[in-house]
Amino acid sequence: xxxxxxxxxxxxxxxxxxxxxxxxxxxxxxxxxxxxxxxxxxxxxxxxxxxxxxxxxxxxxxxxxxxxxxxxxxxxxxxxxxxxxxxxxxxxxxxxxxxxxxxxxxxxxxxxxxxxxxxxxxxxxxxxxxxxxxxxxxxxxxxxxxxxxxxxxxxxxxxxxxxxxxxxxxxxxxxxxxxxxxxxxxxxxxxxxxxxxxxxxxxxxxxxxxxxxxxxxxxxxxxxxxxxxxxxxxxxxxxxxxxxxxxxxxxxxxxxxxxxxxxxxxxxxxxxxxxxxxxxxxxxxxxxxxxxxxxxxxxxxxxxxxxxxxxxxxxxxxxxxxxxxxxxxxxxxxxxxxxxxxxxxxxxxxxxxxxxxxxxxxxxxxxxxxxxxxxxxxxxxxxxxxxxxxxxxxxxxxxxxxxxxxxxxxxxxxxxxxxxxxxxxxxxxxxxxxxxxxxxxxxxxxxxxxxxxxxxxxxxxxxxxxxxxxxxxxxxxxxxxxxxxxxxxxxxxxxxxxxxxxxxxxxxxxxxxxxxxxxxxxxxxxxxxxxxxxxxxxxxxxxxxxxxxxxxxxxxxxxxxxxxxxxxxxxxxxxxxxxxxxxxxxxxxxxxxxxxxxxxxxxxxxxxxxxxxxxxxxxxxxx
Numbered sequence: 001x002x003x004x005x006x007x008x009x010x011x012x013x014x015x016x017x018x019x020x021x022x023x024x025x026x027x028x029x030x031x032x033x034x035x036x037x038x039x040x041x042x043x044x045x046x047x048x049x050x051x052x053x054x055x056x057x058x059x060x061x062x063x064x065x066x067x068x069x070x071x072x073x074x075x076x077x078x079x080x081x082x083x084x085x086x087x088x089x090x091x092x093x094x095x096x097x098x099x100x101x102x103x104x105x106x107x108x109x110x111x112x113x114x115x116x117x118x119x120x121x122x123x124x125x126x127x128x129x130x131x132x133x134x135x136x137x138x139x140x141x142x143x144x145x146x147x148x149x150x151x152x153x154x155x156x157x158x159x160x161x162x163x164x165x166x167x168x169x170x171x172x173x174x175x176x177x178x179x180x181x182x183x184x185x186x187x188x189x190x191x192x193x194x195x196x197x198x199x200x201x202x203x204x205x206x207x208x209x210x211x212x213x214x215x216x217x218x219x220x221x222x223x224x225x226x227x228x229x230x231x232x233x234x235x236x237x238x239x240x241x242x243x244x245x246x247x248x249x250x251x252x253x254x255x256x257x258x259x260x261x262x263x264x265x266x267x268x269x270x271x272x273x274x275x276x277x278x279x280x281x282x283x284x285x286x287x288x289x290x291x292x293x294x295x296x297x298x299x300x301x302x303x304x305x306x307x308x309x310x311x312x313x314x315x316x317x318x319x320x321x322x323x324x325x326x327x328x329x330x331x332x333x334x335x336x337x338x339x340x341x342x343x344x345x346x347x348x349x350x351x352x353x354x355x356x357x358x359x360x361x362x363x364x365x366x367x368x369x370x371x372x373x374x375x376x377x378x379x380x381x382x383x384x385x386x387x388x389x390x391x392x393x394x395x396x397x398x399x400x401x402x403x404x405x406x407x408x409x410x411x412x413x414x415x416x417x418x419x420x421x422x423x424x425x426x427x428x429x430x431x432x433x434x435x436x437x438x439x440x441x442x443x444x445x446x447x448x449x450x451x452x453x454x455x456x457x458x459x460x461x462x463x464x465x466x467x468x469x470x471x472x473x474x475x476x477x478x479x480x481x482x483x484x485x486x487x488x489x490x491x492x493x494x495x496x497x498x499x500x501x502x503x504x505x506x507x508x509x510x511x512x513x514x515x516x517x518x519x520x521x522x523x524x525x526x527x528x529x530x531x532x533x534x535x536x537x538x539x540x541x542x543x544x545x546x547x548x549x550x551x552x553x554x555x556x557x558x559x560x561x562x563x564x565x566x567x568x569x570x571x572x573x574x575x576x577x578x579x580x581x582x583x584x585x586x587x588x589x590x591x592x593x594x595x596x597x598x599x600x601x602x603x604x605x606x607x608x609x610x611x612x613x614x615x616x617x618x619x620x621x622x623x
Contacts, residue, residue, distance in 0.1 A: 039107075039135045039155045041369060041378070042144050042336050043327045051376060051400035051409035053079070053444055053457045053488065055136040059160070062128055064531075064540060064568065067178060067186060067207070067582070067610065070126040070134075070156070075544060076527040078457075078488040078503040079138045079152075083520050083594065084124065086214035087182075087605050089224025089253040092124040096151030097138055097459065098484040098509035098521045099438070100466075103150035103417055105141070109158055109245040109282035110323075111300035114148050116344045116359070117315040118422035122304065125249045125278050126156065129176075129188050129205050130230050133157040138488075139459065140415030140440050142394040143380040146340065146363055150415035150438040150463065159232035159245045160192060160201045170194040172618040176205075180582075180610030183210040195623065198235035205229070211254070217600030218269035220256035227251055242285040249278045252309075258598035266598025273309040278302075296325045296338075315348040332371035339364050346421040357421050360387040367396075374402040388424065392416055392435055405448040412441045419467060423476045428469050430476040438463040455490035462512075481512035497533035502526070511553065519553055520594060522546035522561075540568040551595050562591035578614040583607065 034046045035056040047054060055077050065073050071092040074080050083101065084092040093101030106113050106121035114121045134156055141149040164170060171193050178186040188205030204227075211222035227250050234243030254273050258266035284298045298321075305316040325338030342361040348354070367380035378398045385391050396413035419433040444457035466480035486507030493500050505525045509518040517523070525546040532539045545563035565587055570580040588607035595601045 037135065037137075039141070039153050040137045041334075041367065042325060042338075043334060045334075045369075048407055048446065049376065049400065049402060051378060051398040051411055053138040053442065053455075053459075055134075057134040059132050062131055062134070064570070064580075066127075066129040066176070066188075067612065068128045069124050070128065070131070071123040073128050073131075073134070074123075074136065074154070076503070076529055076542060077136060078455075078490050078505050078527075079486075080136070081505075081521055081525060081546075084602075085594065085596075086222045086255065086602050087211045087224075088184075088209050088222065089124055089211075089226065089251070090214065090222055090255060091119075092122070093120055094123060094154075095521050096136075096154075097461065097486060098507050098518060099151030099461070099463065099482075100417075102420070103148060103415075103436070103438075103463075105145055105148040105153045107145075107153065107155045108247060108280045108302070109156070109300070110284065110298050111280050111282050111302050111321055112145075112148075112319060112342070113278065113280060113302050113304065115304040115315070115317040116319065116346045116421055117304075117317055117348055117355075118420050118426070121154075122276065122278060125226065125251070125276055127205070127207060127226065127228055127249070130158055130203060130228050130247055130249075131156055132160045138457075139411065139442055140394075140396065140413040140438055140461075142392075142415040143382045143396040143413060144365060144367065146342075146361070146382070146384055147416060147418040147435070150417055150436065150461075158230045158247050159234070159243065161194065161199045161232075161234060164194055164196045166196045167622050168196060168620065169623050170618060170620045172616070174614070174616040176612055176614045178610055178612030181608035182212060182605075184208070184608075184610060186610075186612070198233075200233040201230070202232075203230045208251075212605060213603055214256045215596060215599035215602050217266075217596075217598065218256045220269060220271040221254065222256075223252075223254040225251045225253075240285055240287040243283075245280070245282040245284070247278075247280045249276075251276055256599055260598075269599060275307045275309060277305045292328055292330050294327045294329075296323075296327070298323050313349050313351065315350070316346070318345045319343070334369040335366070336368075337364075337366040348421070348426075350426070353427065355421060355425050357425055358387075359421075361385070376400045386418055388418065389434065392418075407446045408444070410441075410443045412439075414439050419476070423467055428474045428476055433467060433476055434465050434478050436463060436465050436467060436478075451493050451495050453490075453492050455488070457488045458486070459488075460485045466513075479513065482510065482518060483512050484509045484518075497538075498531070500528070500530045502528040514553070516553055517550050519550045520559070522549050536572040538570045538572075540570075542566045555595075555597070557595050559592050559594065562589060564589055564591065576615055576617050578616075580612045580614065582610045582612075584610070 034048050036044050037047050037050045037054050040050050040052040071082050075082050079097045081095040084090050096104045101120040136154050138152040141153045173191045176188045186207045190203035192201035206227045208225040214222045231246040252275050256269050257272050259268040261267050280302050282300045287295045300321040302319045307314045320343045322341045328335045340363045344359050347356045363384040365382040369378045381395045394414045398411035400409035415438045417436040424431045440461040442459035447454045461484045463482040465478040468480045489504040491502050509521045527544050529542040543565050547561040549559045551557035566584050567586045568582040585607050592601045
């Protein structure tokens with residue numbers, strides 16, 4: 001979020017700019033393993049029999065991506081399109097399955113982090129070094145999680161534990177130092193202690209870069225600094241396991257803004273700075289009440305704040321959450337039921353115009369999964385009451401069947417997004433807005449053939465009551481509609497220390513009220529990555545390619561297609577020391593992600609290098 005008027009308007013109209021692709025390869029979980037999925041159903045189940053389109057990245061997959069922000073880590077996966085208004089640290093937006101940037105729910109350690117002021121979650125402030133696991137569930141999940149889950153849910157886990165036998169203990173320590181192009185430098189240290197019944201882990205890091213010029217119409221460089229840390233601890237009392245997870249990110253970003261004359265023409269640009277802060281605290285417990293019944297409880301607090309350095313403008317969201325859930329397992333039937341409570345406080349000042357509002361939210365949900373032989377049927381419902389506008393009822397249903405090494409499913413669901421505080425009370429706000437609502441149907445097939453795994457998913461989604469600001473009043477109104485149809489294709493292969501994976505997304509995101517394509521969503525996108533270990537060397541390569549896109553609903557600029565390649569190599573010098581080199585945009589491609597009427601084309605990073613030294617030691621022993 002930027003608090004200049006041009007950026008506020010872009011955020012409200014859900015027309016953010018595209019992100020640079022600067023990620024190295026993603027090393028996914030080996031095919032021989034069956035990852036566990038939690039977010040799709042709010043209880044653990046194997047990915048191979050989950051009737052939903054899910055991506056799971058564990059610690060092994062995330063290890064080579066530790067220096068990257070979350071938005072770059074997600075860029076290589078099906079259904080994910082990203083947008084960023086310049087280089088590192090600039091505002092990033094995520095379009096999951098072509099939905100708006102504020103239509104994807106982001107959870108950190110089970111706590112909602114989407115700001116209630118405006119726009120989507122600030123993904124650019126979360127770094128891979130602080131993340132132990134990512135789950136991406138595509139398609140509506142409002143039945144389990146409420147608002148924002150139209151496109152899907154991204155769940156981030158920071159806590160790090162180790163599975164140890166009784167009497168065993170494990171100590172770990174790690175240090176990373178790196179430097180590269182644009183005066184980029186990084187330092188991070190972490191330490192952890194694990195025992196069979198408890199663990200504690202601490203990590204802290206600092207990442208900064210002077211950046212390149214942000215756009216063609218300005219010399220302002222997008223300098224960025226991000227200091228982040230995590231603290232995770234858990235223990236056991238009797239049969240109850242409990243813990244606390246804390247994560248924090250703070251820093252400063254320099255961005256460019258236009259200086260306008262009386263006719264609203266950009267006559268010059270200036271460098272502005274904003275400080276950001278994101279904090280999450282999560283307290284949780286898990287208690288088996290009987291052999292078949294388990295109780296989970298969680299209390300959380302999330303803070304998202306932006307403060308301008310050149311003025312008193314700011315936007316801050318505080319959210320207090322609590323949830324309790326019962327899960328009953330018996331003879332292939334799993335019944336999950338619970339309640340969620342939420343209190344959010346928004347306080348902002350934009351060009352001297354104040355905004356302050358509170359909102360209480362309560363919800364009851366239930367989901368039943370019934371498995372019979374090779375078939376599984378799931379039904380769920382949620383009743384949500386918002387103090388701001390009333391009640392919302394959502395539901396979902398799915399059917400899956402396993403046939404040898406093939407799993408097929410059919411799923412349908414409803415999602416919604418509650419109007420944010422700016423849409424209700426900010427410039428052009430309308431307190432009588434209704435939620436945006438989406439109905440979606442998807443069908444998918446997963447198949448494993450030897451070392452190969454294939455996935456095909458087709459989906460149709462229709463979104464109604466989209467909020468827009470039509471002229472001449474420019475007042476927020478539920479008038480727009482969108483229809484998104486698409487196909488996601490995935491393939492992965494692994495043999496020994498070699499792995500290749502590729503994803504293709506074919507979609508048709510259309511504004512039904514005008515017939516125009518939704519801006520900055522490609523109709524065709526291809527991503528691929530490969531890794532190979534040869535002795536002490538591990539090689540990595542990644543490709544992202546997409547076709548042309550419309551820049552905005554309000555101009556006739558078309559952004560050309562492009563393809564970007566990143567390369568990386570890591571050398572295991574000793575068992576404890578690894579030296580790695582990453583080359584971003586190895587072909588030095590000059591590609592355009594978005595254009596601004598005043599600033600010109602947003603510049604994506606040129607070829608860049610980052611050299612890192614990594615030390616890690618661990619000791620396993622018996623107490």
